[in-house]
Amino acid sequence: MKIxxxxxxxxxxxxxxxxxxxxxxxxxxxxxxxPYDPFEQFVEGLSLEGAPLPPDATYHLGTDxxxxxxxxxxxxxxxxxxxxxxxxxxxxxxIGTLVGLTAGFVRGWIGTILxxxxxxxxxFPALLLAIALAAIFQPSVWIVALVISxxxxxxxxxxxxxxxxxxxxxxxxxxxxxxxASALRILFSHLLPHLVPTILVWATLGISxxxxxEATLSFLGxxxxxxxxxxxxIIFESQTxxxxxxxxxxxxxxxxxxxxxxxxxxGDALRDxxxxxxxxxx
Numbered sequence: 001m002k003i004x005x006x007x008x009x010x011x012x013x014x015x016x017x018x019x020x021x022x023x024x025x026x027x028x029x030x031x032x033x034x035p036y037d038p039f040e041q042f043v044e045g046l047s048l049e050g051a052p053l054p055p056d057a058t059y060h061l062g063t064d065x066x067x068x069x070x071x072x073x074x075x076x077x078x079x080x081x082x083x084x085x086x087x088x089x090x091x092x093x094x095i096g097t098l099v100g101l102t103a104g105f106v107r108g109w110i111g112t113i114l115x116x117x118x119x120x121x122x123x124f125p126a127l128l129l130a131i132a133l134a135a136i137f138q139p140s141v142w143i144v145a146l147v148i149s150x151x152x153x154x155x156x157x158x159x160x161x162x163x164x165x166x167x168x169x170x171x172x173x174x175x176x177x178x179x180x181a182s183a184l185r186i187l188f189s190h191l192l193p194h195l196v197p198t199i200l201v202w203a204t205l206g207i208s209x210x211x212x213x214e215a216t217l218s219f220l221g222x223x224x225x226x227x228x229x230x231x232x233x234i235i236f237e238s239q240t241x242x243x244x245x246x247x248x249x250x251x252x253x254x255x256x257x258x259x260x261x262x263x264x265x266x267g268d269a270l271r272d273x274x275x276x277x278x279x280x281x282x
């Protein structure tokens with residue numbers, strides 16, 4: 001609670017937290033907040049020439065190329081993007097923590113194999129690897145979340161490994177071993193509590209990365225498939241109308257940028273609050 005109050009004292013971070021909260025609430029209550037069914041195609045939602053309508057009193061953010069209400073699709077798209085971001089990042093943080101903690105504590109050949117595999121995964125460009133994996137499997141919300149988690153765990157694994165190695169060399173761990181404490185007791189009672197701040201920071205920052213990666217995959221056509229709305233595939237569907245109907249790209253693009261920026265700001269502030277020695281560092 002003290003940390004949360006400290007974050008709210010910083011105006012920019014408070015605005016970022018407020019934006020994240022608003023987006024989450026809108027996504028959660030989308031069936032009640034959205035003015036229309038996101039899949040319904042309105043005949044009056046297109047001009048006489050068959051072009052999308054700009055924002056007006058009926059369709060507050062305009063319509064898309066099929067005459068669907070853009071605001072409703074953005075609200076439901078927020079559910080998809082946030083769901084994938086939270087699930088994918090949660091899995092990535094879990095895998096990275098387990099790999100880094102095991103490799104840093106056990107060391108030896110097990111640690112060497114785990115970290116060499118981590119280095120191998122880091123050698124591949126994350127986006128290209130995600131595209132390859134998404135192309136192999138049938139794209140869906142859950143497959144996209146799994147693919148993103150498979151390419152995003154390596155960074156946190158490396159960070160957790162480094163911190164675990166440093167903590168394992170501390171005197172309190174040596175004392176516990178001398179007293180006959182089991183490996184599980186040392187891991188869960190002494191090492192893991194010291195790693196919680198790092199895990200929290202990476203869990204927050206990682207959501208920004210996963211939201212951006214989901215949007216990128218959907219924009220490239222290998223992510224969430226239409227008609228299921230996500231912010232990325234809304235841009236993908238509307239890219240040919242960029243000049244004649246810029247609102248179709250502007251609104252989902254702004255939502256992606258603002259949400260990612262908000263999570264980054266909160267993650268940076270959380271890092272500074274949990275470890276003041278890092279304050280001001282890039």
